[in-house]
Amino acid sequence: MSSYAEYHVSQMTEWEFLNEVVEQADCGILLDVNNIYVSSQNHSFDPFTYVNSVPAERVAQIHIAGHSKFKKYILDTHDHPVLDPVWKLYERAIQRAGHTATLLEWDDSIPSFEEVHREALKANRFLADTTLAVAV
Amino acid sequence: MTLVTLQRAIARAVMQPLTSSERMRRSAPDGGAMSAYAARFIKPNDRLTSFERLEIYNRQYWFRLLSSMVEDFPGLRAVVGSKRFEAMSTAYLTDCPSRSFTLRNLGAGLEGWLRKRPHWLRGNRLLALDMLRLEWAELEAFDGQAKPALRAEDLQGMAAPDLRLGVQPYVKLLELHYPVDDLLLAVKAGNDQSISFASNAVQHRRKHTEVQAAAKQKSAPVFLAVHRLDFSVYFRRISQEEYVLLGSLRNGKSVQRAIELAFHESAVPSADRASSVQHSFQTWATLGWFCQQDENLRAIKK
Numbered sequence: 001m002s003s004y005a006e007y008h009v010s011q012m013t014e015w016e017f018l019n020e021v022v023e024q025a026d027c028g029i030l031l032d033v034n035n036i037y038v039s040s041q042n043h044s045f046d047p048f049t050y051v052n053s054v055p056a057e058r059v060a061q062i063h064i065a066g067h068s069k070f071k072k073y074i075l076d077t078h079d080h081p082v083l084d085p086v087w088k089l090y091e092r093a094i095q096r097a098g099h100t101a102t103l104l105e106w107d108d109s110i111p112s113f114e115e116v117h118r119e120a121l122k123a124n125r126f127l128a129d130t131t132l133a134v135a136v
Numbered sequence: 137m138t139l140v141t142l143q144r145a146i147a148r149a150v151m152q153p154l155t156s157s158e159r160m161r162r163s164a165p166d167g168g169a170m171s172a173y174a175a176r177f178i179k180p181n182d183r184l185t186s187f188e189r190l191e192i193y194n195r196q197y198w199f200r201l202l203s204s205m206v207e208d209f210p211g212l213r214a215v216v217g218s219k220r221f222e223a224m225s226t227a228y229l230t231d232c233p234s235r236s237f238t239l240r241n242l243g244a245g246l247e248g249w250l251r252k253r254p255h256w257l258r259g260n261r262l263l264a265l266d267m268l269r270l271e272w273a274e275l276e277a278f279d280g281q282a283k284p285a286l287r288a289e290d291l292q293g294m295a296a297p298d299l300r301l302g303v304q305p306y307v308k309l310l311e312l313h314y315p316v317d318d319l320l321l322a323v324k325a326g327n328d329q330s331i332s333f334a335s336n337a338v339q340h341r342r343k344h345t346e347v348q349a350a351a352k353q354k355s356a357p358v359f360l361a362v363h364r365l366d367f368s369v370y371f372r373r374i375s376q377e378e379y380v381l382l383g384s385l386r387n388g389k390s391v392q393r394a395i396e397l398a399f400h401e402s403a404v405p406s407a408d409r410a411s412s413v414q415h416s417f418q419t420w421a422t423l424g425w426f427c428q429q430d431e432n433l434r435a436i437k438k
Contacts, residue, residue, distance in 0.1 A: 005189040006179045009137050044181070072183040073192065 280306030
């Protein structure tokens with residue numbers, strides 16, 4: 001999830017925590033690459049470290065979205081097209097997880113259906129070089 | 137520090153109302169300075185202090201909740217005015233903070249809360265409460281349970297005098313003082329139009345005029361069924377007799393008894409009643425409003 005604060009008592013990174021939870025629960029992952037990007041900018045970590053650390057075989061769905069940049073932080077607003085750094089993370093995620101169901105979140109300042117649909121279809125350009133659900 | 141202690145401390149701060157300039161308050165829930173409170177739990181970074189990082193959550197929490205109230209109750213907002221609506225929503229959410237996993241339930245306690253605090257509604261109390269009840273019914277009709285519908289053919293073989301029918305849970309029956317269904321549709325039509333700054337002002341004036349006109353109308357009973365068809369919600373005006381009939385069926389009365397109650401002291405001539413009931417039942421069966429009676433009501437009868 002997108003986050004804006006870090007706690008003094010935190011003992012692990014978010015991806016370490018996520019991996020621990022999904023291993024113990026033996027469940028799939030809904031991987032939101034926009035959230036990962038937003039948090040990476042707010043907490044100064046490399047977002048690819050996060051994406052590369054997630055067990056690819058557990059990724060069942062990927063979310064993409066737009067966000068808003070402010071002077072000192074980034075906010076997960078779902079009111080813009082997907083930005084290039086997020087597409088790059090998406091590309092990496094499907095390189096690892098293979099073809100995966102993908103949802104574009106756009107639930108504020110919503111443009112025409114055609115525009116939202118065009119944005120969602122951009123995801124197809126990253127699928128050509130990947131095989132079906134093969135983890136890397 | 138345990139996780140639950142941290143969660144509660146952060147939640148208390150996040151749920152404190154914002155200042156009038158939509159910033160986080162300087163005083164913390166424990167009475168001390170919010171900057172010290174935030175620094176106790178949250179790390180600063182090279183761009184933001186602990187206070188500023190906590191403030192992002194505090195502001196987004198309130199922006200999200202207040203925008204959800206505006207989305208759920210545009211009619212009530214038009215009746216009480218946008219500034220008063222925001223202040224009222226903040227007071228309501230402070231007294232009755234969200235306890236649900238979904239924003240859908242945010243306004244569940246609003247009617248009860250407002251009835252104890254009518255000063256928020258000024259001179260338009262009845263009109264405002266009518267509108268609120270309609271908007272809540274609309275929300276419940278949208279996602280209320282739909283049981284398997286009894287079709288007209290199913291009803292034909294069920295002519296026993298003790299016949300009992302259920303009414304679909306998603307059908308909401310309202311007795312109102314004002315025609316707020318028309319007013320709400322007008323408000324929504326105004327909201328849907330694309331708005332520039334200038335046209336927004338025009339819409340605002342038009343909405344205000346419509347609300348004033350509705351408030352000046354002499355109050356007269358309006359009976360309404362709020363229901364769902366093909367995933368859309370509709371308002372259907374019904375007669376007082378139909379309102380009593382459907383309500384009685386829902387409360388477990390037999391069809392025969394429900395008809396008796398519906399036409400008690402009715403102005404509908406006796407000669408017209410049978411055809412009127414037949415027409416209503418056909419319409420409701422076609423709309424899928426009938427279902428098996430609720431199991432609890434059946435158990436009570438036994």
